[in-house]
Amino acid sequence: MTTIPTPSARTDAAAEALAPIIQMHDISISFPGVKALDSVSFRMFPGEVHSLMGENGAGKSTLIKALTGVYEIDSGTMTLAGETLSISTPAQAQAAGISTVYQEVNLLPNLSVAENIMLGREPRRLGTIDWRAMRARAAELLARLNLDIDPGSLLSSHSLAVQQLVAIARATDVDAKVLILDEPTSSLDADEVSELFRVIRNLKEQGVAILFVSHFLDQVYEISDRLTVLRNGSLVGEYLTRELLRIELVHKMIGKELATLESLESKTRAAAVEGAEVEVPYFEAVGLGRKGSVEPTDLAIREGEVVGLAGLLGSGRTEIARLITGADRPDSGESFVRGVRKRLRTPRVALRDRIAYSSEDRKREGIVEELSVRDNIVLALQADRGWFRRISRKRQDELAQSYISALGIRPANPDALVRNLSGGNQQKVLLARWLAVAPRLLVLDEPTRGIDVGAKAEIQKLVSNLAEEGMAVLFISAELEEVLRLSHRIAVMRDRRKVADLPNEDVTVGEIMGLIASGADA
Structure with missing residues (x-):
């Protein structure tokens, strides 16, 4: 773990700037049958952007909820600016200077920008709301972030990105020392992300400690100064972003030993040759995409073939599966079934072409x-x-x-x-x-997550048998070994786009991890 120079090695002013604003020490939280956090330590510094990294189930959400008073900790200590911190409600966290902006903007679109910023804290005069003072205060907060937005305009008249910036302005009105941004870029395009990052840098210069939670590696490396990695409820380590290679980060998140990365050039050529075969795929997506969800993607799946979809959580795996099966509607590209163009508007329409989708959310979208x-x-x-x-x-x-x-x-x-x-x-x-x-095409999204080893092996065997009998299968899993074990071909997703499509010919976990982490397509 990267160590921080001791205060004694610096001037008093530098030492003061070096002290963490928030510190969590040996935090543990348990739920029935689950150790969500196991003696995890975490800290944030003023004027830094800190990213919390880890796969699904790593403990990120639990740590954030402990920090914001949603969950009470079972053991451990927390301090804010050196003072012991004890919070049991989000209101207490906000009063202490810890503000959160969630992925889903939690504002009221039918009210003005100023009303949303000052909601619950409206200035009053003679027992009524002082509208002039409210708009002036909102304008001041917006100006502090260099945002040119009319405080009197209706919030719904602005884009989602602007609404998110308004939520940040609201969060900073409580003299925020710590600002938590939970997946703030998940629905933004590139220009909107750039504007958000400008605001984040502005807040950083004002000394605010910012916790940036995102699954997009490119964005994490662009905006973050420091990273903390969690895995299975435990702390892997804290690192300076500039000192941690992307491939090392992926390794630490997934917890696999890295194999020596070989050149993928021959495999990529082989994939191109395979893609040029005369055989018409059972299903083919050409430029299939959805703004804010996944970039235009080409993907072919042949009968008797298992295509594995690999990538980190948030890479676009589920999003492309939902577009293929009609669970979500694309706004670009086309779908072909046995060479015939199809409009798969709903899962029921997709079923007519014998395309079935098993969602990763077994509880809400699967069993009744x-x-x-x-x-x-x-x-x-x-x-x-x-x-x-x-x-x-x-x-x-x-x-x-x-x-x-x-x-x-x-x-x-x-x-x-x-x-x-x-x-x-x-x-x-x-x-x-x-x-x-x-079905002739079965799309399986995380079909073995959260089940015991015996059941997992049975399902894996079933998938293999179905392909041998001629079924086309799209298989999605966060476990790279499982993808490699079952797939004839592997498509790799990273930051909402497909970066590789290659035959499974002696491909290693290390190679897949390299593609997930790298900035270049293969």
Whole structure:
């Protein structure tokens, strides 16, 4: 870990500037069955941008919620400007000078810019709101950030980027010492990101400590002075951004040993040759993209082929899967099924072309917990047939029993409520649902996340068998070894765009990590 010179080695003024504004020491937080944070230490310095890095489940959100009073810590200490800090509510955190701007702008679009900035803190005169003073104060805060915005204008008349800047102006009105920006660029284009970064640098010059949370490596390296990496609820280390190579950061986030990176030139040539084959892919995306979600992407998937989609969380993996399957609508590009142009406007439309999507959000977009195993299995097939062509109970029982047996769903009871099954068996029920509609392309987003090793191996074997039987599969996983084990071809995503598409011919985890971390396409 990068060490900081001791104050005794500097002048008093330099030492004062060197002291952390916020310090968390040996913080632990547990939930039933989960150690969310395990003796994690974290600090921020005035006038620095600090990025918190880690994959899904690393503990980033838990640490932020502890810092902002949403969660109470089980053990450990926190100090602000050298004073012991004890907070149990977001209001206490804000009063202490810790402000947060969330990914989803939490403002009121039907009010003016000034009203949003001063909401709850409106200046009053003779018992009523002093509108002139409110607009003047809002103008002062906007000017402090060099923002040329009319305080009296309606918030909804401005772009999302401007609304985010207004949220930052509001956050700084409470004499913020620490400003937390949670995924602030997720819905912004390049010009809007540049404007946001200008404001961040302005605040940095004013001595504000800024916590910048983002999955975009390019942005992290552009704006951050310091990085803290978490993995599985534990601290990996704190580093100066300029001293940590991107490939090293990816390694620390994922926790894999790096292999020697070989040249990918021959593999890239092989991929180009393969892409030039006469065989028409079952599905092909040409320039498929959505502003603020994923850049225009080309991707072909052939029958009998498993295409692995690799990349860090937030790289665009799920976003491209949702565009392919009609869960989200693209605003650029085209989709082709067996060479015929298609408009896959909804998942139901995609099902007509035998394209099925198993979401990574098993709880909200997958299983229906209140229904039985049988009802969950036949749900998509019934929707595809239409609700006026009911599947007979006999046929439902036959389908349920066949998939319970084929996939080894336990308990082997079609009347069991899905909510009472283990995560692995819930995932099998979800797979059974989509297999029941006889798809030709199956898009699986994190199908083995959060399930036990045995169930994971069974699902991996099933995917391999489906491809051998001629099904096209798009397989998304954060576990690079799993992607390499199952895929015939691998597409690599980084910062919302595809940076590589290569056959799985002796590709190593280190090579994939290199592509994820590098700034150049392969």
